[in-house]
Structures are given as structure tokens and as C-alpha cells.
Amino acid sequence: MGMTGYVDFGYVTFIALGTYGMALGITMFYQSGLGIGIIFIGLFIALFLASLSALLEAGIALRLRGAYFAIACIAINEGLRHLIEGTRIWGGSEGMIFWKEMIEAFGRETTIRLTTFWTDIAVLIIAAIAALITLIFMRGKIGYALTAVREDEDAAKVMGINTTKYKTIAFVTSGWLGAAVGAFAWGLKLTHVFPPDVFVIHYTVEVIVVVLLGGAGTLLGPVIGGLIYGLSKYWLAVILPGFQLLIFAPIVIIIIVAFPEGVIGLLKRRTKGTRLEKYII
Amino acid sequence: MALLKVENVTKRFGGLIAVDDISLEIEAGELIGIVGPNGSGKTTLYNVISGVYPPEEGRVIFEGKDITKLPVYKRAPMGIGRTFQIPRPFSSATVRENVATGAMFGTLSGKVSVDKSLQIADHYLELVGLYEQKDKTSGGLTPTEKKLMEISRALAMKPKLLLMDEAMAGMHPKDIDSMVKFLKKVAKEENIAIVAMVEHIMRAVTGFAQRVIVMYRGAKLIDAPTAEALTDPRVVDVYLGRPSREGEHAEG
Numbered sequence: 001m002g003m004t005g006y007v008d009f010g011y012v013t014f015i016a017l018g019t020y021g022m023a024l025g026i027t028m029f030y031q032s033g034l035g036i037g038i039i040f041i042g043l044f045i046a047l048f049l050a051s052l053s054a055l056l057e058a059g060i061a062l063r064l065r066g067a068y069f070a071i072a073c074i075a076i077n078e079g080l081r082h083l084i085e086g087t088r089i090w091g092g093s094e095g096m097i098f099w100k101e102m103i104e105a106f107g108r109e110t111t112i113r114l115t116t117f118w119t120d121i122a123v124l125i126i127a128a129i130a131a132l133i134t135l136i137f138m139r140g141k142i143g144y145a146l147t148a149v150r151e152d153e154d155a156a157k158v159m160g161i162n163t164t165k166y167k168t169i170a171f172v173t174s175g176w177l178g179a180a181v182g183a184f185a186w187g188l189k190l191t192h193v194f195p196p197d198v199f200v201i202h203y204t205v206e207v208i209v210v211v212l213l214g215g216a217g218t219l220l221g222p223v224i225g226g227l228i229y230g231l232s233k234y235w236l237a238v239i240l241p242g243f244q245l246l247i248f249a250p251i252v253i254i255i256i257v258a259f260p261e262g263v264i265g266l267l268k269r270r271t272k273g274t275r276l277e278k279y280i281i
Numbered sequence: 282m283a284l285l286k287v288e289n290v291t292k293r294f295g296g297l298i299a300v301d302d303i304s305l306e307i308e309a310g311e312l313i314g315i316v317g318p319n320g321s322g323k324t325t326l327y328n329v330i331s332g333v334y335p336p337e338e339g340r341v342i343f344e345g346k347d348i349t350k351l352p353v354y355k356r357a358p359m360g361i362g363r364t365f366q367i368p369r370p371f372s373s374a375t376v377r378e379n380v381a382t383g384a385m386f387g388t389l390s391g392k393v394s395v396d397k398s399l400q401i402a403d404h405y406l407e408l409v410g411l412y413e414q415k416d417k418t419s420g421g422l423t424p425t426e427k428k429l430m431e432i433s434r435a436l437a438m439k440p441k442l443l444l445m446d447e448a449m450a451g452m453h454p455k456d457i458d459s460m461v462k463f464l465k466k467v468a469k470e471e472n473i474a475i476v477a478m479v480e481h482i483m484r485a486v487t488g489f490a491q492r493v494i495v496m497y498r499g500a501k502l503i504d505a506p507t508a509e510a511l512t513d514p515r516v517v518d519v520y521l522g523r524p525s526r527e528g529e530h531a532e533g
Binding site: 140 | 373
């Protein structure tokens with residue numbers, strides 16, 4: 001996502017839709033006798049819903065840039081939440097609880113193992129897939145196209161780059177990954193979904209902070225950023241409970257102002273021309 | 282058949298007629314200079330040919346195909362390349378990656394791998410003398426180097442028609458001479474028609490162009506072989522104005 005230069009405040013929408021997709025898959029098909037198969041149906045619905053939302057965002061990204069794009073994405077997120085709550089589709093504001101359905105479909109033992117062990121494995125697999133996709137994108141034609149789109153969209157068009165196509169690819173890929181995380185780490189793990197829990201802008205902000213901290217458009221950036229953010233947030237919460245956000249916010253601002261290219265971006269620049277260079281990606 | 286045919290093209294911005302009923306033809310491999318004072322419609326003409334905006338009237342035909350309404354990004358693979366007056370590098374990418382992007386999405390689009398594109402990039406960087414700088418990020422180049430990079434990026438697209446927008450403005454006269462020599466050589470070797478838009482530097486036009494088109498107030502004033510065009514008294518009028526005579530308004 002960092003590769004397009006669009007700051008996606010709608011990322012949490014993908015996670016939310018992924019969670020709902022899994023919830024719908026399980027509640028609709030738990031009596032079908034497909035067993036574990038319904039998880040894949042859930043994942044499929046998750047990916048489908050996320051695709052729709054990603055296409056909507058891509059459509060907006062064709063017209064708006066910068067802060068306006070971010071605001072529009074927040075609007076989609078909030079709008080969708082209120083739509084679900086207001087029209088009472090998918091359980092409305094009461095959400096969906098599908099623990100019972102899961103037990104009926106998989107049995108108690110399997111359900112417990114699914115929600116504890118296998119969801120964590122699934123998230124790791126998704127992370128690996130995300131890293132692989134990032135690597136393929138960065139090395140391939142699409143990486144060049146996305147860099148061009150980020151730096152100068154009009155020049156990119158003149159050079160023969162179908163900017164609409166590449167932006168859509170970026171958004172849909174990002175949407176799928178977000179939805180997959182939502183489906184497993186939220187849906188299957190928690191066995192319930194409530195609108196106020198999943199449509200949380202706060203998560204998006206965290207994702208963006210992590211990406212910027214580590215270095216946007218890099219492979220290791222989000223990993224390093226996540227480690228720094230996660231560990232320091234936890235550490236601050238331990239040594240100064242209650243004050244962690246107050247202290248954390250200025251630190252994040254300082255880091256982002258001082259190293260706009262992120263930790264990995266900085267390392268990349270420092271190691272230019274040395275043997276380390278090719279490991280900093 | 283002409284490589285590019287512009288037929289009676291008119292482009293208006295509200296009440297302003299930026300390009301007024303222009304027709305012109307460009308043959309493959311031709312070297313053309315477009316001159317004209319500021320605001321005479323040169324850049325608008327470029328934008329119409331490269332597809333940035335469609336004209337209100339008239340047609341643009343490239344290799345026999347009507348491309349008047351074709352989206353911008355579909356024109357590069359057909360063979361229309363362009364450089365900008367103020368270079369527009371993809372700043373965070375290296376020089377080599379910038380030029381390789383040209384190779385990847387130009388007329389070779391879909392036919393070359395990323396590795397092959399990087400090789401093509403190396404070739405053109407060597408030609409313009411930027412090979413030593415290839416791993417620098419393009420944002421850190423000097424203005425002249427950025428221009429050279431943009432030219433190699435456009436050449437890596439393997440265009441049939443290259444539109445250059447003030448490519449030589451701000452360059453040292455010595456550099457201009459070598460640039461002119463270089464462009465003539467490449468155009469001949471690769472059969473590229475190059476249109477160079479020049480506002481002031483007549484030195485570049487006389488050394489480079491076989492034919493000169495003089496634009497004035499959105500219209501084509503002169504379209505003639507270089508020597509003939511530049512000695513035409515109307516060119517002086519366009520740039521310097523002329524004393525008003527009875528029944529006429531001073532222009533300039």
C-alpha cells in the first residue's frame with residue numbers, strides 16, 4: 001500500500017469486512033455439513049466484500065489525492081458502520097456471535113484448536129504471503145509502475161503507464177490482505193463481531209504509524225516499524241501506565257518529522273554502495 | 282504516409298483559443314523545430330498530440346490511426362514519447378530505474394523483462410553520459426542531469442515520435458551543441474522523428490531542425506525549411522514586434 005503514496009485511512013474497513021465475511025460464511029453455512037470447508041467460504045466472502053470496498057476506494061483515488069482521499073476513506077468506514085448499525089443488516093449494532101455455530105459445525109475440540117492455534121498460524125501465513133507479494137511487486141514491472149504513480153502521476157501516464165489499472169491492483173491486493181487478517185485474527189479467533197470493535201479508525205492510524213516508522217514502500221519497513229511500535233507501546237504502558245499515549249504521540253511525531261523515509265529508508269540510504277545494501281529491502 | 286498528421290485542430294480554454302485551426306504533418310525520422318513566443322500555443326499543441334487533453338475540433342492521426350480521443354497512457358506504447366519543460370523524474374527511484382521505467386512501458390511494453398529494461402536503461406545512460414550516476418536517486422541530480430535523464434528515459438521508450446519541450450533551455454552553449462549532435466545521431470540511427478520546441482535558443486534550432494514551424498497566437502505562421510523560415514521577416518515581427526503602420530495594430 002505504501003507503494004502508491006496514497007495514505008489509506010480505509011484500511012480498517014478491509015479488516016472489518018473480512019471479519020464480517022467470515023461471520024457470514026460461518027452463520028450461513030454451519031449446517032451445510034462442509035465442516036472446515038465453511039472457513040474457506042467465509043474467507044471467500046471476506047475477500048469478495050473487501051474487493052468491492054477496494055474498488056470503491058480505488059475509484060475515489062482516481063479523483064482525490066492527499067488529505068481529501070484520506071477523509072473520503074474515513075467516510076466510507078464510518079458510513080459502512082452506521083449503515084450496518086442503522087439498517088440492522090448483519091446483526092446491526094448487536095453484531096454477530098457465532099461460537100455456537102462453530103461448535104455445531106466443527107465440534108468443541110476442533111473449534112477451540114481453531115480459535116487458538118490455527119488462527120495464529122493463519123495470520124503468520126498471511127504475513128508471509130504479504131511479504132512475498134511486496135517482494136514480487138517491488139522487483140517486477142508493477143513496482144516500477146507504482147513508484148511512477150506515486151512520484152508523478154501525470155508523467156507516468158505520458159510514459160505509457162495505465163495508472164488506473166495499477167492503482168486498482170494495489171488497492172485490491174491491500175484489501176484482500178486486510179480482509180484475510182480480519183477473517184482470521186478477528187472473526188475466527190474472537191468468534192464474534194461487533195461494529196464498534198472492528199470499524200475502529202484507531203487501528204488504521206496504528207497501521208499508518210507502523211508503516212511510516214519503518215519505511216513506506218519497503219519490505220522490512222512494516223516489520224521493523226511494528227516491532228518498534230508494539231514493543232515501545234507495551235513498555236510505556238508498563239512503566240508509565242495511563243500516560244503511554246501522551247508520551248507516545250510526540251515521540252511518533254518527532255520520529256516521522258526527523259526520518260520521513262522511516263528506519264529502513266534511512267538504513268537504505270546509509271548502506272548505499274556497501275555489501276549490506278541488498279539485504280535492506 | 283505521414284507519421285503524424287494534425288488536422289485542423291482547435292483547442293480552447295473557455296474564451297481563450299490556445300490552438301487555432303492548426304494542421305501539420307511530420308514524416309518518420311524528421312527533425313523539426315517549433316518556435317514561437319511565450320503563449321503562442323506550443324505547449325498546448327504538445328498536450329493535444331500527447332493526449333493530455335482532447336481538442337475541441339480537428340483530428341490527430343498517428344501512423345494512419347485516429348488517436349484524437351485515445352487515453353494518454355495508450356500513446357506511449359504506440360510510439361509517442363515526450364519530455365517536459367521542467368524535468369519530471371520519479372524522484373525516489375534511481376536514475377537507472379527511471380530510465381528502465383521508460384523501456385518497460387514504451388513501445389516495448391509487454392515485450393521486455395525487467396532485467397532487459399535495466400539493460401536498455403544502461404545503454405541510453407551511457408549514450409547521454411549519465412552511466413556513472415545510474416545508482417543515484419534521481420531527485421538528487423543537477424537540473425542539467427535531470428534533463429539528460431529525462432531524454433534517456435524518453436529514448437528508452439523507443440519512440441517513433443519524440444516531443445521535446447524546451448529540452449535545451451538553461452543549458453550551456455557548449456552542452457547545447459553536443460546535445461544537438463547527439464539527438465541528430467540518435468534520430469538517424471533509430472529513425473525517430475524529433476520535434477523540439479524552443480522559445481529562445483535559435484542556436485539550437487539552426488543546428489538541429491530540418492524544418493521549422495513558427496507559431497504565433499495559437500496559429501501556424503510559417504512552416505518551411507529551417508534556413509527559409511528563420512530568414513522570413515515575419516519571424517522578426519513575431520519576436521520583436523514591428524512599427525505600427527496606418528490601418529494596422531502593432532503586434533508583439
